[in-house]
Amino acid sequence: MTNTIFIYSKTLTDNEIQQFSSQAKAELLKQAVYLGYKIAFFSTNSTACELRETAQQIKADISDLNITPSLNQAGLLLMDMDSTAIKIECIDEIAKLAGTGDIVSAITASAMRGELDFEQSLRKRVGTLENAPESILQKVRENLPLMDGFEDMVATLKSHGWKLAIASGGFDYFADYLKEKYGLDFAVSNQLEILDGKLTGKVLGKVVDAQHKADTLQQLANKFNITQNQWVAVGDGANDLPMLRTASLGVALHAKPKVQEQADFVVNFADLTALCVLLNAKHLFQN
Numbered sequence: 001m002t003n004t005i006f007i008y009s010k011t012l013t014d015n016e017i018q019q020f021s022s023q024a025k026a027e028l029l030k031q032a033v034y035l036g037y038k039i040a041f042f043s044t045n046s047t048a049c050e051l052r053e054t055a056q057q058i059k060a061d062i063s064d065l066n067i068t069p070s071l072n073q074a075g076l077l078l079m080d081m082d083s084t085a086i087k088i089e090c091i092d093e094i095a096k097l098a099g100t101g102d103i104v105s106a107i108t109a110s111a112m113r114g115e116l117d118f119e120q121s122l123r124k125r126v127g128t129l130e131n132a133p134e135s136i137l138q139k140v141r142e143n144l145p146l147m148d149g150f151e152d153m154v155a156t157l158k159s160h161g162w163k164l165a166i167a168s169g170g171f172d173y174f175a176d177y178l179k180e181k182y183g184l185d186f187a188v189s190n191q192l193e194i195l196d197g198k199l200t201g202k203v204l205g206k207v208v209d210a211q212h213k214a215d216t217l218q219q220l221a222n223k224f225n226i227t228q229n230q231w232v233a234v235g236d237g238a239n240d241l242p243m244l245r246t247a248s249l250g251v252a253l254h255a256k257p258k259v260q261e262q263a264d265f266v267v268n269f270a271d272l273t274a275l276c277v278l279l280n281a282k283h284l285f286q287n
Helices: 013-024 048-057 090-098 101-112 117-128 133-142 150-159 172-182 210-224 239-246 257-262 275-287
Strands: 003-009 027-034 037-044 061-064 076-079 162-170 186-195 198-206 230-236 249-253 265-267
Touching: 003 013, 003 275, 013 027, 013 037, 013 048, 013 186, 027 101, 027 275, 037 275, 048 061, 061 265, 061 275, 076 249, 090 101, 090 133, 090 150, 090 162, 101 117, 133 172, 133 249, 150 162, 150 172, 150 275, 162 172, 186 210, 198 275, 210 230, 210 239, 230 239, 230 275, 239 257
Parallel strands: 076 162, 076 230, 162 186, 230 249, 249 265
Antiparallel strands: 003 037, 003 061, 027 037, 186 198
């Protein structure tokens, strides 16, 4: 069965496009440029696995045109925060300053691979922070590194009338900060208990877990009156999978192997502006 697929990269050359076409036995249909990406559309009978391996050789991401949401209609994007909207895992950075970094990093890595229950692992990690000064949260926030492309993605989607939100298993000290600074429409995350200027090692209220993220997508869509075909979600860890499956376009960004295996759309080389490329791909191909 013949499919239309496309590869995209900010470093893609004409020679690499020809290399992909030859190795993938794909017919080049069209080229386009958008948000700094060179995009090449192909017709091919090759399998998705074969195509992805060939694209990886030239450090290009790949997708088919089976993308329902469109940039040209109002939509909803729900983002994970740690290692998605920002480059770090906040709990790891907090723990480093608290002196429990190695312990927490090991627990985090296991949880993101889906080997531990998220809520139990979160409470276990936070428990190592007992009696740490609240000031370490400010130190982490002062050096919060945005994921590449975050600001451009936010600006592009907002200019098209999209609603943007964060649903994070991280902490409100950082998620609410991003919401306010970048004019996002909603943020939900976990709250660290702080007494007398020190962390107690406890999380307040209901933990934002995988199901909570998926439920948040549906709740926000109802709140903002966004039709289901315009729901987009992006994340990197196992606790993002229900959210990615709930969305019409679920994107695994620089994700763990388990997530890449289960996600329909995978971004390995591009930055967050790849979401805009995916949302605009059909328009670029048809024009």
